[in-house]
Amino acid sequence: MPPESPLRAARGERPGNRRIHGQTVGVKVLVIEDEVALAEAVQRGLEAEGFEVEVSHDGLEGLGRARTGFFDLIVLDIMLPGMNGYRVCRTLRSEEVWTPILMLTAKDGEYDEAEALDTGADDFLSKPFSFVVLVARLRALARRRSDSNLQPLEVGDLVLDPVARAVRRGETPISLSPREFAVLDVLMRQAGEIVPKLDLLERVWGADFEGDPNVVEVYVGYLRRKVDRPFGRSDIETIRGEGYRLGAPLAAPR
Ligand code: CA
Secondary structure: OOOOOOOHHHHHOOOOOOOOOOOOOOOEEEEEOOOHHHHHHHHHHHOOOEEEEEEOOHHHHHHHHOOOOOOOOOEEEEEOOOOOOHHHHHHHHHHHOOOOOOEEEOOOOOOOOOHHHHHHOEEEEEEEEOHHHHHHHHHHHHHHHHHOOOOOEEEEEEEEOOOOOOEEEEEEOOOOHHHHHHHHHHHHHOOOOHHHHHHHHHHHHHHOOOOOOOOHHHHHHHHHHHHHHHHOOOOOOOOOOOOOEEEOOOOOOO
16 A cells, blocks of 8 residues: 555645635535534634634534535534434435535544445545645535536436436436445546546545545446446446546547
8 A cells, every 4th residue: 555645646746735726715614523622723724715614513503503504515523412423414414405514534433434425425534634635625525516517417318417416217216325426427427538547536535535546446336236237238338447438439539
């Protein structure tokens, strides 16, 4: 295992020297974190970046505020008084509140990132985290949120609705995890084009992903089992050594 993020190393980047501008002014963030000093530091830092920030120190109280749908982004700790972060996240999703959630996980804790994502979180960050990374992740989530192209994506009879976060093949609804959905979203937005594995990794897992890049193959496998195989299709193609392509190749490269 290389010490650096394989993605970052592959792109010759170092942490902290890449600033993504814009997309923060007026973005409303709810920080649900019971460590008061940490919550206040995050609040001050995010406000300095242009975000509007409210803080809650209790899971149940935070859930109540998150439910209002007032916020654009939620930063959610796991170990919280009142109600733990997993339950907060699961409850919001079960109530169809789709505000992007970045979950704060503890690397040495009994919980892991996979569980955070299973509950419907969009992203996670391990404590202790770098503030620069937190801001970059939140900007990425905000960009996704404010994406002007919210029209349903269609490739043949496969349809992905980014607003309802729903996928169907013909009339058959397909249930995807948030991560699977994100991978399919990228492939469908670039239908007919080869999407390099590293692009998928960066866009779905984030530029700071430290884990095994083969996670992309794993998730493409999950997707095939849900959107292709049950329907006798093979729309998601592996282009050996290059990446993945969904749908017929474009007639001419641009
Ligand atoms: Ca905590």
